[in-house]
Amino acid sequence: MPLYEYGCGICRAMEDHFRHIEQRNDAPLHCGKPMERHITPARVMGDIEPYFTVAADKETKKNLWIHSRKQHREYLKRNRYEEAGDDKLDLPQSTPESGESESIDLNSL
Numbered sequence: 832m833p834l835y836e837y838g839c840g841i842c843r844a845m846e847d848h849f850r851h852i853e854q855r856n857d858a859p860l861h862c863g864k865p866m867e868r869h870i871t872p873a874r875v876m877g878d879i880e881p882y883f884t885v886a887a888d889k890e891t892k893k894n895l896w897i898h899s900r901k902q903h904r905e906y907l908k909r910n911r912y913e914e915a916g917d918d919k920l921d922l923p924q925s926t927p928e929s930g931e932s933e934s935i936d937l938n939s940l
């Protein structure tokens with residue numbers, strides 16, 4: 832059952848209520864009047880902003896434009912680079928990733 836957010840048009844109080852989808856407009860009462868249902872946008876994590884690499888790719892000896900998180904991960908992994916600015920994590924050096932065998936066509940960059 833989805834959670835709906837309602838707001839009181841008089842005192843501005845906000846309340847969350849579980850409702851069946853068909854009953855989503857069945858608003859609770861507040862200050863003697865039905866509350867208004869609020870629409871909360873879904874939070875979607877976007878992809879990274881494109882960036883030009885600071886270090887050269889070891890295969891091509893060139894710096895590259897990185898356009899996605901996947902490309903970013905593969906670039907770091909391929910070159911054995913580590914992201915700067917993060918706390919050092921004590922993780923094993925090679926963790927096999929399953930299902931990620933797509934390679935980057937460097938000629939298209």
Ligand SMILES: [Zn+2]
Nearest residue numbers: 839842861862
């Ligand atoms: Zn109220």
